[in-house]
Amino acid sequence: MQYRVRHITKYAYGAPVSLCYNMAHLLPRDTEHQRCLNQKVRIYPLPVYQNENTDYFGNQTFYFSIQEAHKKLEIDVTCDFDITPIDLDAYRAKSITSCGQLRAFMQSPRTEAEHLAKEYLLDSPQIRRSEDLRNYAKEIFSDEKNVLKATLEFTHKLFSEFTFDPNTTTVATPLEQVLAQRSGVCQDFAHLAIGCLRSVGLPARYMSGYLETLPPPGQEKLIGVDASHAWFAIFLPELGWVEFDPTNDLMPSDQHIVTAWGRDYADVTPLQGVIFEGGGSQQMSVSVDVRRL
Template sequence: MKYRVRHITEYTYGAPVSLCYNMAHLLPRDTKNQQCTNHKIQINPPPVYQNDGEDYFGNQTFYFSIQEAHKKMVVDVTTDFYITPLNVLELPTQSTITCGELRSLLEEPNTPELRMAKEYLLDSPQIRHSEELKAYAESTFVDNKPVLQAALTFTHKIFTEFKFDPHTTTVATPLEQVLEQRSGVCQDFAHLAIGCLRSVGIPARYMSGYLETLPPPGQEKLVGADASHAWFAIFVPELGWIEFDPTNDLMPSDQHIVTAWGRDYSDVTPLQGVIFEGGGSQQLAVSVDVKRI
């Protein structure tokens, strides 16, 4: 299936900005079932410098700087790509490794993949180990339970016990508060799941991207469509990284478009940078359109 994503970011400043430097994670990356064919980047005012790159995690990035006074900045990115559906229903039957066995393998990792996965057990800027997170997850990730089955159960647990509410959290809300109030948005649910998994010794990483705007015939529209979306993935030996979406209680197949992955949101912020001489108050507007073409 061929898709097109258009992501428009618009900043309006209270006072003219004379100079800015920016880095963007707005180009969907190639994965085992996703292949980008072309992209177009339009920036206004036109940058004096622009260059594509790749970050530590292998995500596609682009850098740019604007060196003329401006009260509005618009970054308009359009990407075309193909997605091949994954048969995710078969994945839980393809691995019987238990949570206890995975934790034992990670104690003495004997492959490059296991050694790299251990990085996703460590604390990161927005996700910290805690006893509260461990207590919420440890009854699900018991030693004798297959790790994929446990992850499915935990995904359903978050979906049923938490309410999607964009008014109860911000990007800086602590996970313990999200856990206590049982509400938040997709980013909170992904961070919560990752924090819980790491606290019980299971490697987990943050997935950032989009959901298809229009659902398949007969299905309801997924929460998070028409906006950036977040979910998580866990590492399973022999299978690699397997994804789960606690906001929608499913394993992503062909409606999730991966832009980037990292330890948490701070590694894959869609657009970040610094401004000089101006700015003051600022307003952000984001428009996302995902469609089949």
């Protein structure tokens, strides 16, 4: 399946910004099941400096600097992807590791992949392990349970017990509050799942990207109504990193497009930077469109 993703971010400032430095995680990355066919970045005003690089996690980053006064900033990124569907039945057939075995492997890694996965057991800027998170998940991830089956069960638990509500959280809402109020958005659900998995001794990482959304039958798809999406992945020695989407209660196959992954949202923020002046106020709008080619 081939997709075109267009992601437009606009800023309007209360007063002219004299100088800004920015870093974006908006460029695609190639994976085992995903290949970027082409990409185009347009920025207004034109940057005086721009450069592409790769971060610690292997994600593509885009740096740019604007050194002229401006009251508006627009970043327009268009990428084409080719997605190969994941054979989820094959994943289930090959999954043999139990939760107890995976915990033991993480204590005494045998392979390079297991050594690298240990990093995703640790606390990160926005995810802290806790007893509350452990208690919420420990029964599902008992030693004898198959990891993949247990994670599917846990994904369904989050989907069933939490309500999607963008008005109840911000990017800084603590996991304990999300757990208590049982509501949030995809980022919260991904963070909560990762925090629970790490709290029971299993490695998990944050996935950032896009999800194709389809209009109701008979209605035309509107432009710009899609959004960035977040989900999580857990490491299995026999399969590598396997992805789960608790917001939609499924394992991603060919409708999830990956832009970046890391320990949590702080590692892969779509756009971050520093501005000088600007009047102390700003308004941001984001438009995302995911279309099949």
